Amino acid sequence: MAQTDTPPRSDRRARRRQETIEEILDIAEDVMTEEGVNGLSLAEVARRLGVQPPSIYKYFPSLMAIYDSLFLRGQLEHLDVMRQAMAGAECGLGALTAGLEASGRWALANRAIAQLMFWRPVPSFAPSAEAFAPSVEMVALQRAAMAEAVCAGQLGPEADSDEAICLVSTLLVGVLSQSMANEPDLEWGQGRFTPTFPKLMKLLVAAYPRPASGSKSGSDVR
Amino acid sequence: MAQTDTPPRSDRRARRRQETIEEILDIAEDVMTEEGVNGLSLAEVARRLGVQPPSIYKYFPSLMAIYDSLFLRGQLEHLDVMRQAMAGAECGLGALTAGLEASGRWALANRAIAQLMFWRPVPSFAPSAEAFAPSVEMVALQRAAMAEAVCAGQLGPEADSDEAICLVSTLLVGVLSQSMANEPDLEWGQGRFTPTFPKLMKLLVAAYPRPASGSKSGSDVR
DNA sequence: GTCTATATTATGATAGAC
DNA sequence: GTCTATCATAATATAGAC
Secondary structure: OOOOOOOHHHHHHHHHHHHHHHHHHHHHHHHHHHHOHHHOOHHHHHHHHOOOHHHHOOOOOOHHHHHHHHHHHHHHHHHHHHHHHHHOOOOOHHHHHHHHHHHHHHHHHOHHHHHHHHOOOOOOOOOOHHHHHHHHHHHHHHHHHHHHHHHOOOOOHHHOOHHHHHHHHHHHHHHHHHHHHHOOOOOOOOOOOHHHHHHHHHHHHHHOOOOOOOOOOOOOOO | OOOOOOOHHHHHHHHHHHHHHHHHHHHHHHHHHHHOHHHOOHHHHHHHHOOOHHHHOOOOOOHHHHHHHHHHHHHHHHHHHHHHHHHOOOOOHHHHHHHHHHHHHHHHHOHHHHHHHHOOOOOOOOOOHHHHHHHHHHHHHHHHHHHHHHHOOOOOHHHOOHHHHHHHHHHHHHHHHHHHHHOOOOOOOOOOOHHHHHHHHHHHHHHOOOOOOOOOOOOOOO
16 A cells, blocks of 8 residues: 555656646647647647657557547536536426537537537547447436426426437537538527527427327427 | 531540549549548549549649539539429428438438538638539528428418528438438438438428418417 | 657659650 | 659657667
């Protein structure tokens, strides 16, 4: 158990190293934002860090490893943003809406990472299982919120399904794709596309009407 | 007016030249499909054509010119596919649905080109005005179909609007984005995402209910 | 953990012979 | 319209000195 209790020297070194790693990832994100997700290069990162390319290999074994770390960091950040947004809203439909809106806002504020995560524009890169893991948790969050919405009578029982999850993610991804491709400088809430998201959510509610107690009203669009 | 009437020699040469141009574009499409839209390279095209890289410059002045020709060819093909699908369907909502479905089917069958056209994954490439022109006509086609649908009483009057055009394109792009990113080997109609498109179209109809003559029914989701 | 030097490979593009 | 030769530039990655 030697060295377990606050060894000052190696602790500082480890912290400094971690800072450098984060700095490399920050720079990599900048490069991707400017040159496109595919435009990321070790050499350019080194240049901006004020270091020679071989030095990068002391922190990452390869370019793909940088992509993977960016992917993981993005997933964790995105999951956190969504979780907090959902926690700050009412249960069920409110949480779902808040979570999706926060997700969209984050994606537009972190386009490069979002594209890496959700559009897969680098054919030679496949995320590791570790990097992908948070995504599973995110789906679970959404699924839980939809189940709550069903319990609370805000949505019909069919909303607690894989199909409904697909549908809701498709709506968000559609808005984000259109915004990123056609309005590359606008953030969430601006432009022609992202403001339509609340309307799309209302459509979703219309798609899964709660069974009316007694009569058979509600537009059946399924 | 000399040489206007079937000059056999230069005519054959021009035809042969045009064939080579088309072959280069076909190969470029293959390369993008395999290596990603950004992975297109003059050298690889030359290699597959069985020719040295400088020879390509006899047909295209630069790599970006190849992108531009691919963009134009894609727009024309896509416009044609959509027009024919709409012509083969009933007016109004039927034509709109048929056109969008044909658009989606074409996009998945020509992913690389579709991504180049609608996702803009090559930051250093911007289409020329000529290459972009058919896109304007395509929007006009959609707009006309929606106007017809309004006239025919299939949709409410608000459907004849820019907002509605945005909405409908967002739905399709969402489905396509999800399918391309998560089910890269499936075509239209397969998988979890593209089969939901008809349901999304029904949602659209629900979003723009025709004003009921007399009562105030119809779910108002706007 | 940083550097220099180097290996290897690739790119887009041009000049000029044939 | 094809080629060879070449330019200028860039990339990932490794070896080894300090």
